Amino acid sequence: xxxxxxxxxxxxxxxxxxxxxxxxxxSSFTLGxxxxxxxxxxxxxxxALAAAQAAVATVISSTQFTLTPTxxxxxxxxxxxxxxxxxxxxxxxxDIIVTVTPSCDSIQPILVTQLSFNxxxxxxxxxxxxxxxxxxxxxxxxxxxxxxxxxxxASATDQMSNANYVVDQGVALRVPSTATCP
Numbered sequence: 160x161x162x163x164x165x166x167x168x169x170x171x172x173x174x175x176x177x178x179x180x181x182x183x184x185x186s187s188f189t190l191g192x193x194x195x196x197x198x199x200x201x202x203x204x205x206x207a208l209a210a211a212q213a214a215v216a217t218v219i220s221s222t223q224f225t226l227t228p229t230x231x232x233x234x235x236x237x238x239x240x241x242x243x244x245x246x247x248x249x250x251x252x253x254d255i256i257v258t259v260t261p262s263c264d265s266i267q268p269i270l271v272t273q274l275s276f277n278x279x280x281x282x283x284x285x286x287x288x289x290x291x292x293x294x295x296x297x298x299x300x301x302x303x304x305x306x307x308x309x310x311x312x313a314s315a316t317d318q319m320s321n322a323n324y325v326v327d328q329g330v331a332l333r334v335p336s337t338a339t340c341p
Contacts, residue, residue: 203317207255207324210245211315214257215328217243218311224261225307225334228341231261245315257315263340264308268301269333284333307334 217232218224224231229240236244236256244253274281284304309330316323 200320200322203320203322204324206245206247207315207317207322208326210243210247210255210257211313211324211326213245214243214259214313214315215311215326218259218261218313219328219330222332224309224311225263225332225338228261228263232259252318254319255315255317257313260312260314262310262312264310264329266305266307266334266338266340268305268336270300271302272300274302280333301336303336304333305336305338307332307338307340 214232221233223233232241232243234243236242236253241259241261243257243259245255245257246252247254269284271285274284276282276285284302309332311328311330313326313328314323315326
């Protein structure tokens with residue numbers, strides 16, 4: 160073949176190679192952008208999870224939720240009852256708002272026979288055990304304490320992305336025998 164017949168072949172091969180390199184660059188940019196979005200979403204999810212778990216820990220660290228479930232958070236966020244706020248970017252903005260909802264599932268009396276006279280935690284329940292007045296001198300076998308089971312639900316919402324994460328935590332707590340589920 161003479162050089163006269165090959166003049167345009169180099170140009171066509173070069174254009175095809177340039178097109179392939181451009182497609183490779185575009186696809187790697189798209190793949191990198193998708194991976195960055197996935198990592199960002201996972202980070203927001205972890206931050207919302209941490210904020211929800213912190214709110215649950217704050218609520219169950221005191222017994223206030225058993226007395227006033229509608230006002231269970233000691234220092235509510237923005238004056239809204241049962242809410243906490245979390246800032247995650249290092250500024251003063253509340254990035255995540257967590258709403259906490261405690262609910263009483265059940266309260267069961269503890270029988271005197273289930274308690275130990277040697278256990279200091281049980282001794283307060285044994286003092287002054289109630290008496291059934293139907294029969295003189297008969298006891299109903301209930302102690303002065305009951306076991307209560309609570310469900311604490313925390314719903315964390317990221318204010319920037321509206322991502323939501325819900326944490327449910329069960330809590331068992333010994334309460335006075337006069338307590339009832341609100």
